[in-house]
Amino acid sequence: MKPPPFEHHAPRDLGEALDVLAEVGPHGKVLAGGQSLIPMLNMRLAAPEHLVDINRIASLATVDLSAEGVTVGALARHSQVERQAGHPLLRQALRLVAHPVIRNRGTVVGSLVHADPAAELPAVLALLGGTVRLARLEGSREVGAAEFFVGPMESAVQPGELAVxxxxxxxxxxxxxxxxxxxxxxxxxxxxxxCAMVTLDDDLHIAAARVACVSVGPVPVVVDVGGLCERRPASTVDWAAVAQAVREATEPEDDIHASAAYRLQLVGVLAEQALKDAAREAARPWGSDPAGT
Structure with a gap:
């Protein structure tokens, strides 16, 4: 299959890219890794008049680490982030993304912008309370995960903006x-x-617990379950009851791949397993340091 006709733009710096995006407005799409966009073009599920290829903008292919977190540029590939980020949850999620060939080409930011509710990386951003920086000619803005994912396959990126x-x-x-x-x-x-995160206090009692679920709602479903288990040792928590609260917070739908009832059962089982795993990891002597390394 072949894509519909489009005009190809290949800006060489961010300023030029923003100029082009401002000019083409809603008629343009950004090409980074292309692992979602190219199949959509070939299947005629997308038909932009302009394709803005940002692969020549080397300044966007960055992974910047600090004690506060990891900033991933728009051209950083999945495999690059997995190697360089040093963030436990990011690494766990990236190992589940497709296959090595896809991870060598696909981009983390592109996956977020694609906003597929079945994808792993939107759930990670939502669980951690991360942000996406959007740039346009007039300036830039930071959008939190709770506002960034608007609906299935729909993010907060507006015409003329680039998720940088x-x-x-x-x-x-x-x-x-x-x-x-x-x-x-x-x-x-x-x-x-x-995906689950459990934090312990100095007495190794649970201080916080949260999960984010994929494929059971139009956007990643984040559930704070800390109130059901905090200030208690993990070994005394009824994780099945906690997982039931996660199940009740989701609203999966039937599709050709699975029924809503099956997904509802799955998310409860997986929530119990993930929370137990996260609590066990938190209790290890080395734990996680503030940099997540």
């Missing part, structure tokens, strides 16, 4: 994370998935 980076905050000290999902085949989008 995403920020993933570091984990608090004594935190553990886990990502569990079920897919029909390795590398497929998940029928349901859960």
């Amino acid at each position: 980076s995403a920020y993933f905050p570091s984990l608090p000290a004594r935190s553990g994370t886990a990502f569990r999902e079920v897919a029909r085949r390795h590398g497929d989008y998940a029928l349901a998935g859960v």
Whole structure:
């Protein structure tokens, strides 16, 4: 299959890219990794008049680490971020993304902008309370994860804007994370998935616990379950009851891949497993340092 006709633009710096995006407005699409956009073009699910290819803008291919978190540029590939970021939850999620060939080309920021509710990275950004920086000719703005994911396959990026980076905050000290999902085949989008973060206090009692779920709502579903288990040792928590609260917070739908009832059952099982795994990781002697390394 072949894509519909379009005009190709290849800006060589950010300013030029923003000029082009301002000019083409809603008639343009940004090409970075292309692992979602190219299939959509070939299947005629997208038909932009202009394709703005940002692959020549080397300044966007960055992974910047600090004690506060990881900032990922718009051209940083999945595999690059997995190698360089040093963030436990990001690494856990990226290992579940498709296959190595896809991860070598696809971009983290592109996955966020694509906003597929079955994808892993939107759930990670939502769980961590991260942000996406959007730039346009007039300036830039930071959009939090809660506002960035508007609906299925719909993000807060407006015509004329370019998502230039995403920020993933570091984990608090004594935190553990886990990502569990079920897919029909390795590398497929998940029928349901859960990423979890558990933080312990100085007495190794639970101080906080949150999960983000994929494939069970139009956007990543974040559930704070700390109130059901905080100030208690992990070994005394009824994780099945906590997982039931996660299940009740989701509203999966039927589709050709799985029924809503099956997804509802899956998300409860996966939430229990992921929370147990995260609590176990948090209790390890080395724990997680504030930089999440």
